Amino acid sequence: xxxxxxxxxxxxxxxxxxxxxxxxxxxxxxxxxxxxxxxxxxxxxxxxxxxxxxxxxxxxxxxxxxxxxxxxxxxxxxxxxxxxxxxxxxxxxxxxxxxxxxxxxxxxxxxxxxxxxxx
Amino acid sequence: xxxxxxxxxxxxxxxxxxxxxxxxxxxxxxxxxxxxxxxxxxxxxxxxxxxxxxxxxxxxxxxxxxxxxxxxxxxxxxxxxxxxxxxxxxxxxxxxxxxxxxxxxxxxxx
Numbered sequence: 001x002x003x004x005x006x007x008x009x010x011x012x013x014x015x016x017x018x019x020x021x022x023x024x025x026x027x028x029x030x031x032x033x034x035x036x037x038x039x040x041x042x043x044x045x046x047x048x049x050x051x052x053x054x055x056x057x058x059x060x061x062x063x064x065x066x067x068x069x070x071x072x073x074x075x076x077x078x079x080x081x082x083x084x085x086x087x088x089x090x091x092x093x094x095x096x097x098x099x100x101x102x103x104x105x106x107x108x109x110x111x112x113x114x115x116x117x118x119x
Numbered sequence: 120x121x122x123x124x125x126x127x128x129x130x131x132x133x134x135x136x137x138x139x140x141x142x143x144x145x146x147x148x149x150x151x152x153x154x155x156x157x158x159x160x161x162x163x164x165x166x167x168x169x170x171x172x173x174x175x176x177x178x179x180x181x182x183x184x185x186x187x188x189x190x191x192x193x194x195x196x197x198x199x200x201x202x203x204x205x206x207x208x209x210x211x212x213x214x215x216x217x218x219x220x221x222x223x224x225x226x227x228x229x
Contacts, residue, residue, distance in 0.1 A: 006162075042221070043219045043222050044163070044219045046216050046217075046218075049216055091160070093162050095217075107165065107168055110155070110162040110163045110164070110165075111162050112162040113160070113161060113162045115160065
């Protein structure tokens, strides 16, 4: 199956600093990538949909100025958590849609996730 | 009513048991149905992918979709301790983001 990587896998930062998380599709080109957040024992909550070369679409309640998303190429999307605070501590997971697989390209492949801890 | 409902469990079974996991949904426009497995502190791994209604089998896993009842299932035969994980159902319309269930935590004891 398609491979999606994330970097870093784990980051600890001080309150008020910014953290950048990278999501890469390694063996396919992803026109669309998604960013999710998952709190302990909770399901994945979609934060935003990122389309290559255009602005991200944010879900209701997600601050676009706090969670900056850039999808500059077909294999890379980045999420920057600006001025992070302890309540932003969570597991951030990206996924990428492979448009060339079956089912009208609706399969999504997930990265391994990034655990963010804000002190 | 949430769009996708899934019993969070936990579900505990002995090794070799048949496991049945289920989700119900309210949006009749959903066409794509997926099951993901997620181990602790890892990203979800796609297990099964089904378009519209019907059954799909892959090894010990069988996915069923009943669109008339808005009900999907995942069956695991001959369950193994390595199957212990959280199983997430997910579904979408064409070209839209996935909507996930809460996930069911499964524990298979040897």
